[in-house]
Amino acid sequence: MFKKGELRDLFDSIFAKSWPMWVGGITLAVLNILLFVIKYPWGSSSGYANIGQNLFQVLGINSLGTSIPISLHAVALLNIFVVVGAFVASLLSKEFGIRVAPIGELIKGFVGGALMAIGATVGAGCTTGGFFTGVAALSGGALALGLGFTAGTFVALRYLLWEMEALPNISMGKNFTFLNGTGKKTGWQRWLGWILIAAVLYIFSRYTASANGAAKIIGWHVFLGLILGMILQRSRYCIVRAFREPFMTGEATAPVAVILSILVTLVGFTVIKYFGVGNAGELSMRAIEMKAVYANFWLRALIGGFIFGLGMTVAGGCAVGTLWRAGEGHIKLWMSAFGFVVMAPISKLAIVPFVKGILPESMQSKLFLPDILGYTGAVVLVLFILLLWYLFVKWNERTGKFSAL
Amino acid sequence: MQVDQTLDCKGLSCPMPIIKLSKALKSMNSGEVLEMLGTDPGSKTDVPAWCEKTGNIFLEQAEDNGAFKFYIKKK
Numbered sequence: 001m002f003k004k005g006e007l008r009d010l011f012d013s014i015f016a017k018s019w020p021m022w023v024g025g026i027t028l029a030v031l032n033i034l035l036f037v038i039k040y041p042w043g044s045s046s047g048y049a050n051i052g053q054n055l056f057q058v059l060g061i062n063s064l065g066t067s068i069p070i071s072l073h074a075v076a077l078l079n080i081f082v083v084v085g086a087f088v089a090s091l092l093s094k095e096f097g098i099r100v101a102p103i104g105e106l107i108k109g110f111v112g113g114a115l116m117a118i119g120a121t122v123g124a125g126c127t128t129g130g131f132f133t134g135v136a137a138l139s140g141g142a143l144a145l146g147l148g149f150t151a152g153t154f155v156a157l158r159y160l161l162w163e164m165e166a167l168p169n170i171s172m173g174k175n176f177t178f179l180n181g182t183g184k185k186t187g188w189q190r191w192l193g194w195i196l197i198a199a200v201l202y203i204f205s206r207y208t209a210s211a212n213g214a215a216k217i218i219g220w221h222v223f224l225g226l227i228l229g230m231i232l233q234r235s236r237y238c239i240v241r242a243f244r245e246p247f248m249t250g251e252a253t254a255p256v257a258v259i260l261s262i263l264v265t266l267v268g269f270t271v272i273k274y275f276g277v278g279n280a281g282e283l284s285m286r287a288i289e290m291k292a293v294y295a296n297f298w299l300r301a302l303i304g305g306f307i308f309g310l311g312m313t314v315a316g317g318c319a320v321g322t323l324w325r326a327g328e329g330h331i332k333l334w335m336s337a338f339g340f341v342v343m344a345p346i347s348k349l350a351i352v353p354f355v356k357g358i359l360p361e362s363m364q365s366k367l368f369l370p371d372i373l374g375y376t377g378a379v380v381l382v383l384f385i386l387l388l389w390y391l392f393v394k395w396n397e398r399t400g401k402f403s404a405l
Numbered sequence: 406m407q408v409d410q411t412l413d414c415k416g417l418s419c420p421m422p423i424i425k426l427s428k429a430l431k432s433m434n435s436g437e438v439l440e441m442l443g444t445d446p447g448s449k450t451d452v453p454a455w456c457e458k459t460g461n462i463f464l465e466q467a468e469d470n471g472a473f474k475f476y477i478k479k480k
Contacts, residue, residue: 101417248423316418
């Protein structure tokens, strides 16, 4: 029927070399649209917060706890299975390895994660749920978040360059690598990858076999988390790079991939919101329209985005970037995930109420752009901003005006 | 191949290897060869892309005992 070589070619085309980042961008956009149809578009930071709250609950610190277990929290499970998916993809492509960075880097990972937790809770969103999803969901706050990320990334990159000159020892010192996929005797990595895929499919089938509709939805988050994680690892899709590279190397590859991704998502989300698709008639048209539009326009988003931008640049991965790199075996990003998980509940309890208290209502409002511009005007505005972003990164790639390296 | 300087980026993840690479090349003379060691799979695409962008010459890539080795000639 077919030659053995044909299956091998198929496998190699997926796992032998990295995908272009824009391929990841488009496929992730399609999955984000599916997540929206199933329940809610892609986000990540609320999942970190839930995992942290469960951790505090286990430790007996109930004021930072929650009544929702991880097994019933769709976003927490999505996060976990993104890690699993990236782990699987890195095993199958023989790119897995436990990489322990020097101690200074591990501390930077933790601090970066903690800053991201503060930024995501204060700004009501991370680069994925707040920005990538938010812009496509026609949220005004998402645009303010983007400005905050840009400023935070710029400042933190200056710090990294300064650190390299003034404190080079932070990124030097003892490092270890275990179970590396390169070299000989690594066939077990691929076997483990296939076994994990089978295990995830089993978990998926258990959730979807339930008569409970909520369990079915959670089951799909398990499955889509696996696929998202695999795509993220293969394409090395990275929103930090989209904000950082124009100021660092000047390369436009990452920003163009993210712009393309938002563009595809924008089309899908607009159709969903316009027609009120999904949720099997449970929700009002207005509730569907307001999905992924948070009470953060504009200063709340700007402040949170700035802090998040600092954190993601120091950690070397945003909320989702942390997940897939953790799955690939970078211990620095495990520290970042740990910092995020621990800090998110603390920030929600102690920092967010303070910020919400001092900001006037007009600086933390839910702005759904079509409410003031109509659907056509809102989509044209977002397209115009994406076009300006594209022109800026391509011009800067050519001229290097804003690039440090 | 004559290697003039070696840069150890093992254990580091993005963006540290590229920042270190840029700094290391600044201290070298034109035509000298840098050997860069790393373990981040991202470096396999990042290092050649950065060389192409900056005009430095990416000579070759090898793997040794779990670490990637990149050879770069300063422009």
